[in-house]
Amino acid sequence: DAKTTQPTSMDCAEGRAANLPCNHSTISGNEYVYWYRQIHSQGPQYIIHGLKNNETNEMASLIITEDRKSSTLILPHATLRDTAVYYCIVRALNTGNQFYFGTGTSLTVIP
Amino acid sequence: NAGVTQTPKFRILKIGQSMTLQCTQDMNHNYMYWYRQDPGMGLKLIYYSVGAGITDKGEVPNGYNVSRSTTEDFPLRLELAAPSQTSVYFCASSYGQGVETQYFGPGTRLLVL
Numbered sequence: 462d463a464k465t466t467q468p469t470s471m472d473c474a475e476g477r478a479a480n481l482p483c484n485h486s487t488i489s490g491n492e493y494v495y496w497y498r499q500i501h502s503q504g505p506q507y508i509i510h511g512l513k514n515n516e517t518n519e520m521a522s523l524i525i526t527e528d529r530k531s532s533t534l535i536l537p538h539a540t541l542r543d544t545a546v547y548y549c550i551v552r553a554l555n556t557g558n559q560f561y562f563g564t565g566t567s568l569t570v571i572p
Numbered sequence: 573n574a575g576v577t578q579t580p581k582f583r584i585l586k587i588g589q590s591m592t593l594q595c596t597q598d599m600n601h602n603y604m605y606w607y608r609q610d611p612g613m614g615l616k617l618i619y620y621s622v623g624a625g626i627t628d629k630g631e632v633p634n635g636y637n638v639s640r641s642t643t644e645d646f647p648l649r650l651e652l653a654a655p656s657q658t659s660v661y662f663c664a665s666s667y668g669q670g671v672e673t674q675y676f677g678p679g680t681r682l683l684v685l
Contacts, residue, residue: 502679503678503679504576504662504664504676504677504678504679505615505662505664505674505676506676507675510673548614560615560617560674561617562607562615562616563614564612565614
């Protein structure tokens with residue numbers, strides 16, 4: 462699986478948009494980009510995923526560059542409950558459905 | 573649905589003891605997984621199963637064993653506990669291969685002294 466690079470930590474003011482970047486320069490054509498988050502040692506929680514096109518759901522938006530070498534997770538109006546570690550994962554199909562988690566980005570939402 | 577449940581929530585073991593971490597899911601998912609997470613680190617896959625009777629190793633399988641006799645249950649066995657196995661253990665499940673996402677349990681904290 463391709464590796465990902467994320468900043469170790471980020472801060473965001475409450476109510477503002479949180480933009481979390483992820484580099485995946487060696488991503489293959491059949492690999493999807495997934496985002497999960499982990500709040501205070503709970504089990505990770507799925508946020509969103511995409512292949513080529515930008516995606517949006519009730520939690521967040523995912524912007525993938527045209528060359529697919531990087532992506533950005535956007536939390537449009539961050540709240541204190543969004544304070545968590547955010548993991549960017551790239552994963553191909555037909556790999557036993559394994560997810561390789563790195564160390565992620567620790568996002569702190571500041572009041 | 574309860575989703576993915578794990579027991580116990582916390583356990584202290586002495587070196588050399590054995591124990592089984594329980595994991596059950598009620599979503600009729602085919603795939604189940606065991607991860608460990610050491611302090612300040614990401615999750616690492618220990619074992620996974622693509623269906624009843626089928627298991628396979630992940631990144632860090634040494635010191636662990638699994639079995640999958642039913643779709644619902646996927647227990648993780650530690651035979652000879654070592655301090656290096658002090659960690660938080662997460663069980664997860666997903667419907668199948670493809671783009672299906674994984675659903676995680678609340679975790680089991682294990683301390684080996």
